[in-house]
Amino acid sequence: MKPKEIKKGIFQVGVTDWNIRDFHGYSTESGTTYNAFLILDEKNVLIDTVKKEFSDQLIDNIKSIIPLEKIDIVISNHTEMDHSGSLPAVMHRVGENKPLYCSKMGEKNLSLHYQKNWQFHPVQPNETLNTGRYTLTFLETRMLHWPDSMFTYLNEEKILFSSDAFGQHYASQYLFDDQVEDKIMDYAKKYYANILLLYSPLVQKLLKQVTDIGLQINMICPDHGIIWRKDPNRIIKAYHQWSLQKPIKKAVLIYDTMWHSTETMAEHIVQGIADTGTEVIPMHLRKCHRSDIMTEVFDAKAIIIGSPTLNNGLYPTISDLITYMKGLKPKNKIGAAFGSYGWSGEAVALINQEFDAMKISRVDDGLKIQFVPDKKVLDQCSEYGQKIGQLIQKEDA
Amino acid sequence: MDKYVCSICGYVYDPKQGDPDNDIQPGTAFKDIPDGWNCPVCGASKDEFVKEE
Ligand SMILES: [Fe+2]
Ligand SMILES: [Fe+2]
Numbered sequence: 001m002k003p004k005e006i007k008k009g010i011f012q013v014g015v016t017d018w019n020i021r022d023f024h025g026y027s028t029e030s031g032t033t034y035n036a037f038l039i040l041d042e043k044n045v046l047i048d049t050v051k052k053e054f055s056d057q058l059i060d061n062i063k064s065i066i067p068l069e070k071i072d073i074v075i076s077n078h079t080e081m082d083h084s085g086s087l088p089a090v091m092h093r094v095g096e097n098k099p100l101y102c103s104k105m106g107e108k109n110l111s112l113h114y115q116k117n118w119q120f121h122p123v124q125p126n127e128t129l130n131t132g133r134y135t136l137t138f139l140e141t142r143m144l145h146w147p148d149s150m151f152t153y154l155n156e157e158k159i160l161f162s163s164d165a166f167g168q169h170y171a172s173q174y175l176f177d178d179q180v181e182d183k184i185m186d187y188a189k190k191y192y193a194n195i196l197l198l199y200s201p202l203v204q205k206l207l208k209q210v211t212d213i214g215l216q217i218n219m220i221c222p223d224h225g226i227i228w229r230k231d232p233n234r235i236i237k238a239y240h241q242w243s244l245q246k247p248i249k250k251a252v253l254i255y256d257t258m259w260h261s262t263e264t265m266a267e268h269i270v271q272g273i274a275d276t277g278t279e280v281i282p283m284h285l286r287k288c289h290r291s292d293i294m295t296e297v298f299d300a301k302a303i304i305i306g307s308p309t310l311n312n313g314l315y316p317t318i319s320d321l322i323t324y325m326k327g328l329k330p331k332n333k334i335g336a337a338f339g340s341y342g343w344s345g346e347a348v349a350l351i352n353q354e355f356d357a358m359k360i361s362r363v364d365d366g367l368k369i370q371f372v373p374d375k376k377v378l379d380q381c382s383e384y385g386q387k388i389g390q391l392i393q394k395e396d397a
Numbered sequence: 398m399d400k401y402v403c404s405i406c407g408y409v410y411d412p413k414q415g416d417p418d419n420d421i422q423p424g425t426a427f428k429d430i431p432d433g434w435n436c437p438v439c440g441a442s443k444d445e446f447v448k449e450e
Contacts, residue, residue, distance in 0.1 A: 105405070143406045143439055202438070 003061040004175050006219070006227060007157055009040040013061040014223075015054040016171045023082075023169060025324075026194050027289035030187070031171030034082050035223045037161060038062060039154070042132025043072040046094070047152055047161050048223055052085030059086075059093065068093035073129070075136075076102040077163035079109040079148045083223055088114055101129065103140060106148035123150070141165065141206060143199050158218040166235045167191055168225030178230035187225065188235060192242050193298035194291045198329040203243035207236065245331045247301040249392050250279040254293055255306030256286060256317045261340035261372050262306045268378045269304065269338065272385020278392050280385075285317035290324050297325060301392045302334050303360060305351050309341035314350050322354045330358070336388055337366035338381070340373065363388055400449040401427045406439035409449060 003013045014035035020028050034050035036058060044066060050058045062068055071094045076084055079102070087110070091100065099121045102110060107120040123129075125140035139151040144165050152161040168187035174180050196203060220228040220235065228235050251273050257263035266282055273280040281300075283293050297303055303325075307318040314322075335358075337351035348368040355362050367384050369377050398412035410416065410430075415423040416437055421430055427446065434443055 140407075147405045147439060199438075 001173065003038070003065060006037075006175065006221070006229075007159065010154075010157070010159070011038045011040075011061075011065055012036070012175060012221070012227070013038045013046075013058060013065070014048075015050045015057045015061070017051070017054070018171050026169065026291040028169040030169065032169040032224050033171055035221065035225075035227075036083075037221060038065060038071075039131065039134065040066065041134050044070055045073045045075060045131055045136070046071050046090070047075045048077050048083045048163070049086035049090050051082050052089075055086040055089040059089065062090075069095060072098060073131070074098060074100050075152055075161075076100060076106055076110060076148075077150050077152055077161060078146060078223065079106055079113060080146060080164070081113070083163070084110060084113060088116060091116065091118060101138070103138070103142070103148050103150045105142065105146075106150065109146070109148045128155075143202055144206060145195050145199060153215065158216045160215075160217050160220045160232075162220050162222050164195065164223055166220050166228060166239065167222035170225040172226070175227055176230065177226050177228045177234075180226055184226060185234075185238065188238065189242070189298070190291065190295045191224070192239065193295045194328070197242075197245075197294075197298060198327065200243040200245055200331070203239055207240050207243070210236075242298075247332050248279075248299050250281070250296075250300045251302040251304060251388060251392060252293070252296045252300040253280060253282045253304040253306065254285060254297075254318075254321060255282070255339075256284065256308065256315045257306075257340075258308045258310065258315070259372075261369075262308045262338070264373055264378065265338055265340060265367070265369070265381045266306050268373075268381035269306075269385035269388070272382040272387075273389040273392075274385075275382070276386055276389030276393060278389040280389075285315075285321060290321050293321060294325060294328060297330055297333075300333070302336065302363075302388055303330075303355075304336045304338070304388065306337070307339045307347040307351060309339065309345050309347040312344050312346050314347050318347070318351070322351070326354070326358055330360075333360045334363055334388075334391060335360040336363040336384070338368065338384070339366075340369050340371065342371060345370070363391060398426045401446040402449050403436040403439065403441055404445050404447055405441040406436060408436050408438040410446065 018031045037047040039045040104122045107122045123138040129136045135155045137153045170187040220232045255266045335355040337348045339347045348366040401410045415421040
C-alpha cells in the first residue's frame with residue numbers, strides 16, 4: 001500500500017503482508033502489516049522498519065516522500081526482525097554514520113543481529129530528542145515484549161509509537177480504528193493472548209506509570225495493524241482488563257483423538273458442562289490452531305485437556321499445546337484431564353503433572369478409560385462435565 | 398542486604414520480598430539463592446544479575 005499521512009508531516013511508510021498465514025507459529029488468518037513511521041521536521045526521523053523481504057517497498061514508500069539520505073535519525077523501538085529486518089538496507093541509504101536511536105538492550109540485540117558499525121545512540125529512560133518543531137520522549141518498556149522494546153512519544157501531537165504493544169495481526173486497506181469494525185478487538189485480543197500474556201504484571205506496571213505521569217494520548221501507532229485514533233483509551237482499557245487475567249465463566253476443552261474414543265468422551269464432557277449453563281468451547285487440536293486455542297484459554301476459567309495415550313506418552317499435539325501454553329503462563333485457572341487409552345494409560349497423569357507445573361489447580365485426578373467408552377462411561381463423562389460446570393459457576397471469577 | 402537487578406529485563410530482586418512464587422523465602426540474600434534459580438520475569442540465569450547501585 002502507498003504511504004499515508006496520519007498527521008500533517010507524519011507518514012505511515014510501512015508495508016502490508018497480505019499473504020502471511022503463519023507468523024512464527026501464530027496463525028495470521030488476515031495477514032498483517034509492518035508499520036514504520038516517517039516524521040518530517042528540521043531533523044527527519046524514521047521509526048522502525050519492516051521485514052527484510054519488504055525492504056524495497058519500504059524504501060519506495062519513503063522515497064515517494066523524501067530521499068532516504070534526507071533522514072537524519074533512525075529510531076528502532078524493537079529489534080525483532082519483523083521491524084529491524086530492513087535496517088541494513090535502510091541504513092545503507094540513509095547513511096551508516098547517521099545516529100541509530102534504540103534502548104540499551106536494543107544496541108546489544110541489534111549488534112547480535114547485524115554485524116554493522118552503526119552509530120548507536122542508546123537512550124536513557126525518559127530521554128528526549130528535539131527534532132525542531134517536535135520533541136520525542138523515549139519510554140523504556142523492557143519485556144513488552146522483548147528486553148529491547150521501547151516506546152517513542154511525540155509530545156506536541158501526543159502520539160505514542162508503541163512498537164508491538166497494542167498491535168494486531170490484521171491487514172486491510174484501512175489505517176485507523178474508526179475505519180474497521182469492532183472485530184479489530186478480537187485481533188488485538190489474540191495478539192495479547194499470544195504475545196503479551198506472560199508479561200501481564202509488567203503491562204499493569206506500565207499502565208500505572210502512564211497514568212501516574214499523566215501521559216496524554218491522542219493516537220497510538222503500533223507496529224502491526226491499525227492505528228488507534230478514534231479512541232486510544234479503548235485499547236488501553238482493554239489491556240488493563242486483560243492484564244488482570246480475571247477469567248470469565250467459560251471452559252475450553254482441548255483434545256485430540258486417534259479412534260474417536262477420547263473424542264466421544266470430549267463430546268459428553270462438553271454436554272455435561274453445557275447442561276450447567278456454562279459456556280464451553282471444544283477445540284480439536286488438529287482442527288484448531290494453537291494460537292486460536294490460546295486466545296480462548298486466555299479468559300477461560302477451566303482448561304480441560306483430553307489426550308489418548310500413544311506409545312506410553314502424550315499424543316504429540318497435546319505436548320505441543322502444553323509447551324506453548326506453559327510459556328504464556330496463564331493465571332487463575334482450574335484444570336481437568338481425561339483420555340482413552342489402550343493398555344498403559346500414562347496420558348492423564350502426564351497432563352496432571354503439567355497442570356501442577358503451571359500452577360493450574362486440578363479439579364481431581366482426571367478421568368481415564370480403557371479403549372472404547374460404553375454407556376456407563378459416557379454417563380460418567382457427562383457427570384464429570386457437570387461437576388466442572390458447577391465448579392466454574394461456584395468460583396467467584 | 399543488597400538488591401540485585403537483572404541486566405536483561407530490569408527486574409529487581411529485593412531480599413526483603415524474596416521470590417516466594419519460586420520458593421525463595423523473604424529474607425533470602427541474593428548470594429544464598431540456589432544457582433538453578435532464574436529471573437522470574439525473563440528467565441535469565443542468576444549470573445546475569447548485577448548489584449543495584
Ligand atoms: Fe516483537
Ligand atoms: Fe512485531
